[in-house]
Amino acid sequence: MAKTTDAFALNEWLVIGRLEDVTHDKPRITRLLGQDIRAERTADGTIGVWETDPSGHKGRALPVQERYGHVFVTLGETPRDLLEMPEFEEEGRRLVTIGYVRVKTSPLRVVENFLDLGHFPYVHTNYLGAEPQTEVANYKAEIREDVDEVWATDCSFFQQKAAKSATDGQQSEYEYRVTSPFITVLYKTCPIKPGAWDLVGLFVQPLDEDLCEAHSFVLPFDEENTDVELRHFQQTIFLQDRPILENQLPALLPLTPGMEMPARADATSMTYRRWLKKKNITFGVQKDAADNSNRAA
Amino acid sequence: MEQTSWIVAGLSAGLFEGSVMPVKTPGKDLAVWRQRSGQANAVEDRCPHRGMRFSMGFVRGDQLACRYHGWEFDGTGVCKNIPAHPNLQPPKTICAKTFACQEVNGFILVHVGDDSAAMPAEYSELESENLVPVRSVYLDASIETVRHWLMQTAFPPFAVGQDGPDTLVTYIYDNPGENLVRISAQTGAAKEELIFALQSLDDDRTGVHVQVSGMGSEEEMPAVQQHVSRWLADLRFRLESNDQNELNNLKISA
Amino acid sequence: MIKLYDYPASGNCYKIRLFLNILGVAYETVPVDFYPGMEHRKADFKAINPLGQLPVLDDDGFVIRDAQAILAYLATKYDAAGTWFDRDDPVTLGKTMMWLAFADQITATSSAARLHDVLGFDLDVDAARKGAHAAFRILDDHLIEQEFAGECWLAGDRASIADIACFPYVALAPDGGVDLGNYHGIRRWLGRIKRMPDFVEMPGIFLEFDEPMAAE
Numbered sequence: 001m002a003k004t005t006d007a008f009a010l011n012e013w014l015v016i017g018r019l020e021d022v023t024h025d026k027p028r029i030t031r032l033l034g035q036d037i038r039a040e041r042t043a044d045g046t047i048g049v050w051e052t053d054p055s056g057h058k059g060r061a062l063p064v065q066e067r068y069g070h071v072f073v074t075l076g077e078t079p080r081d082l083l084e085m086p087e088f089e090e091e092g093r094r095l096v097t098i099g100y101v102r103v104k105t106s107p108l109r110v111v112e113n114f115l116d117l118g119h120f121p122y123v124h125t126n127y128l129g130a131e132p133q134t135e136v137a138n139y140k141a142e143i144r145e146d147v148d149e150v151w152a153t154d155c156s157f158f159q160q161k162a163a164k165s166a167t168d169g170q171q172s173e174y175e176y177r178v179t180s181p182f183i184t185v186l187y188k189t190c191p192i193k194p195g196a197w198d199l200v201g202l203f204v205q206p207l208d209e210d211l212c213e214a215h216s217f218v219l220p221f222d223e224e225n226t227d228v229e230l231r232h233f234q235q236t237i238f239l240q241d242r243p244i245l246e247n248q249l250p251a252l253l254p255l256t257p258g259m260e261m262p263a264r265a266d267a268t269s270m271t272y273r274r275w276l277k278k279k280n281i282t283f284g285v286q287k288d289a290a291d292n293s294n295r296a297a
Numbered sequence: 298m299e300q301t302s303w304i305v306a307g308l309s310a311g312l313f314e315g316s317v318m319p320v321k322t323p324g325k326d327l328a329v330w331r332q333r334s335g336q337a338n339a340v341e342d343r344c345p346h347r348g349m350r351f352s353m354g355f356v357r358g359d360q361l362a363c364r365y366h367g368w369e370f371d372g373t374g375v376c377k378n379i380p381a382h383p384n385l386q387p388p389k390t391i392c393a394k395t396f397a398c399q400e401v402n403g404f405i406l407v408h409v410g411d412d413s414a415a416m417p418a419e420y421s422e423l424e425s426e427n428l429v430p431v432r433s434v435y436l437d438a439s440i441e442t443v444r445h446w447l448m449q450t451a452f453p454p455f456a457v458g459q460d461g462p463d464t465l466v467t468y469i470y471d472n473p474g475e476n477l478v479r480i481s482a483q484t485g486a487a488k489e490e491l492i493f494a495l496q497s498l499d500d501d502r503t504g505v506h507v508q509v510s511g512m513g514s515e516e517e518m519p520a521v522q523q524h525v526s527r528w529l530a531d532l533r534f535r536l537e538s539n540d541q542n543e544l545n546n547l548k549i550s551a
Numbered sequence: 552m553i554k555l556y557d558y559p560a561s562g563n564c565y566k567i568r569l570f571l572n573i574l575g576v577a578y579e580t581v582p583v584d585f586y587p588g589m590e591h592r593k594a595d596f597k598a599i600n601p602l603g604q605l606p607v608l609d610d611d612g613f614v615i616r617d618a619q620a621i622l623a624y625l626a627t628k629y630d631a632a633g634t635w636f637d638r639d640d641p642v643t644l645g646k647t648m649m650w651l652a653f654a655d656q657i658t659a660t661s662s663a664a665r666l667h668d669v670l671g672f673d674l675d676v677d678a679a680r681k682g683a684h685a686a687f688r689i690l691d692d693h694l695i696e697q698e699f700a701g702e703c704w705l706a707g708d709r710a711s712i713a714d715i716a717c718f719p720y721v722a723l724a725p726d727g728g729v730d731l732g733n734y735h736g737i738r739r740w741l742g743r744i745k746r747m748p749d750f751v752e753m754p755g756i757f758l759e760f761d762e763p764m765a766a767e
Contacts, residue, residue: 262346263381
């Protein structure tokens with residue numbers, strides 16, 4: 001696939017890897033929105049990223065931000081700002097990056113799954129939910145025009161093992177925030193510090209319309225677990241989602257009404273889809289309502 | 298390749314109660330499942346909620362549940378339960394697309410065409426006494442290639458194992474339906490029959506669902522099934538090899 | 552207390568976690584940062600296992616590597632009934648060892664395809680998938696024949712460590728783009744294993760949900 005022509009997607013800051021994924025010995029050679037790119041450590045230690053041609057030769061240098069433990073670039077001229085997360089400056093928090101997982105589906109499907117509560121008892125059984133406590137109580141989902149973000153608040157779910165630090169079941173409170181078609185953060189009740197939120201973030205790197213690499217992080221208050229234990233917990237959760245993501249048909253996200261039937265529990269995803277439609281995004285979106293063909297076997 | 302109106306999805310004996318299996322056809326993907334009470338159903342392999350494959354779902358009693366959010370659907374495709382809203386009666390607009398599914402003489406048939414054609418008569422016309430299901434086998438070959446070789450292949454009769462390799466075998470090849478092949482192998486007084494129901498998965502892959510009759514006594518059934526299963530594996534290997542030497546061993550001698 | 556050097560997403564480590572749970576033997580895990588840390592390739596871990604592979608089991612100072620070897624050791628030491636690794640009958644022993652060895656074939660193909668598709672490991676994924684299908688045909692043919700004989704397990708009419716050894720990377724094959732849809736014998740066998748008492752899952756393997764779970 002060639003570089004996308006989707007103007008909205010091109011003007012986003014997009015993740016291409018963790019800081020540690022780009023070393024002096026090993027560049028990161030990957031793809032973004034159909035465009036081949038190469039990330040290298042330059043002599044002064046900073047990270048440079050270039051578009052490359054099919055034989056690997058470097059072309060245009062791309063703007064780069066090193067933030068939140070990851071490397072972000074943009075292919076556009078006038079990118080929207082990358083999200084702000086002031087919690088990163090807070091005392092006592094730890095950042096653990098998870099590493100990427102590759103998924104054969106639209107990056108938009110990956111974000112939408114992250115926002116979903118109803119699947120906890122079935123996909124994350126005995127971690128984030130279990131029968132018979134399957135009910136998703138009413139919550140609030142909205143587009144906040146002032147910041148141009150999607151927010152869901154007052155979300156709540158009973159969880160057997162909400163986080164690595166949890167020793168008992170708890171009623172978890174959640175807030176969800178979407179700042180880009182490809183970036184979302186959730187804020188959930190911290191099991192050990194009442195009143196505080198733990199952050200779990202998802203940066204989806206869109207390689208092609210139906211192939212992405214999901215980079216994520218946790219930013220909790222936690223004094224007991226090692227980085228590796230926190231990392232393993234998150235990987236477990238994501239690898240439980242992956243077979244679902246790869247078996248949704250069609251792979252590209254349908255935005256035409258009628259193809260998929262939401263329930264009230266899907267309020268956040270419906271708001272996310274409404275927001276995507278307003279942005280006229282085409283990358284990762286099902287093109288033609290009639291083209292419902294199943295993905296290739 | 299054109300989608301035939303009715304397809305053979307598998308053997309009844311291969312679909313246990315409370316299980317789901319994926320069935321691929323050239324035009325669409327299906328999930329075929331069996332209720333605990335025994336009935337087999339066919340549904341488009343896509344939950345109407347968020348497009349998740351039903352073939353990865355699970356059966357609860359007489360309902361098929363989607364793996365993603367646990368939504369449950371009955372045999373007619375109507376959504377009966379949405380776990381996220383346990384007190385809500387699901388709106389009637391939420392339903393899965395179903396296909397007519399019938400079990401006849403040990404085969405599971407599904408009506409996938411847009412027409413209103415009745416099930417082809419050849420399946421119910423099969424003499425049903427003593428049809429023993431063996432297995433389904435899948436070959437990396439077109440349905441035309443598979444049919445071509447089945448119509449001339451020398452199946453070694455189960456009885457010959459006892460009588461010896463020089464026994465004279467008389468073969469009769471029959472095509473009782475477009476996708477049904479019958480081989481009868483006569484040795485002396487014993488007449489062994491194999492029925493092959495062919496299913497096109499796509500241009501290059503074919504499923505073959507096999508039943509037999511007139512082979513061995515009731516106690517010998519496991520040995521009969523093993524004999525036929527091994528021969529099918531051999532047939533699959535030779536047919537896929539595209540090697541003339543291997544293929545020659547499939548044919549009856551002139 | 553048994554220590555298991557472990558990575559939750561490793562099918563080979565899961566063989567041990569599953570079997571220990573079935574045996575009801577307590578253990579603690581030592582998490583190893585397999586990905587993205589590549590800790591298993593570094594000097595500290597190589598001192599524990601020079602092959603740089605997981606899992607490794609430490610039973611009160613006895614250190615043993617290789618998932619199949621660990622299964623055989625645990626069955627011999629902790630399975631009082633002696634059904635998981637029957638060494639009394641030579642035929643059963645032969646069959647168990649034959650299918651235990653087959654697990655390496657499954658790992659080399661299906662696990663490799665999965666590492667490529669899930670974690671971006673650089674390897675020949677087409678060869679891995681082709682090899683997995685070739686192995687699965689053999690496995691499927693065998694399981695179907697076992698069913699004819701009224702036996703539901705790889706080495707006979709009882710589950711053995713061969714079933715535990717072959718299970719994970721077969722069940723996880725779709726993660727690596729290897730579809731199990733046409734292997735009916737394998738699918739039925741996977742369902743049997745998942746319904747065993749004390750079965751536990753790992754990410755990528757779904758539980759059987761025959762009955763709704765009641766509140767604790």
